[in-house]
Amino acid sequence: MVAEIIWSENAIEDRLQILDYWLQRTGNKHYSNYLNNQFDHAIEILKQLPEVGRVHEITQTRFIVKEYYLIFYEIKTPKSAFYLCLMEEEIQKY
Numbered sequence: 001m002v003a004e005i006i007w008s009e010n011a012i013e014d015r016l017q018i019l020d021y022w023l024q025r026t027g028n029k030h031y032s033n034y035l036n037n038q039f040d041h042a043i044e045i046l047k048q049l050p051e052v053g054r055v056h057e058i059t060q061t062r063f064i065v066k067e068y069y070l071i072f073y074e075i076k077t078p079k080s081a082f083y084l085c086l087m088e089e090e091i092q093k094y
Contacts, residue, residue, distance in 0.1 A: 002047045006076070015039065018069065035067060042066040050075050 019032040026032075042064060045052065053062035053073065063072045 002050050002075070005043060005047070038066055039069075039071070042071055046071075046073060 015036075019036055022032045022035060023029055046064070050073075051062070053064040053071075055062055056072070059072075061072050061074045063070045065071075
């Protein structure tokens with residue numbers, strides 16, 4: 001079990017940009033709220049089962065797919081992890 005999540009500056013910025021994109025695209029915050037809850041739910045699962053994600057062949061980091069996004073993460077110690085959300089276009093590379 002992971003006790004602490006350490007978000008990178010890039011991960012925080014990516015998440016906010018994703019949520020803002022959907023707010024601007026839809027004109028309301030319903031989908032952004034839904035997506036934010038989906039990200040939170042995925043992180044809660046990763047806290048309980050940190051090795052559930054697939055290992056990326058090149059970077060050796062782990063990732064899971066949530067909605068149209070990849071959530072990359074690295075287990076630093078048994079008690080902490082680093083998470084990064086990438087935008088939709090990046091999925092085709094993996």
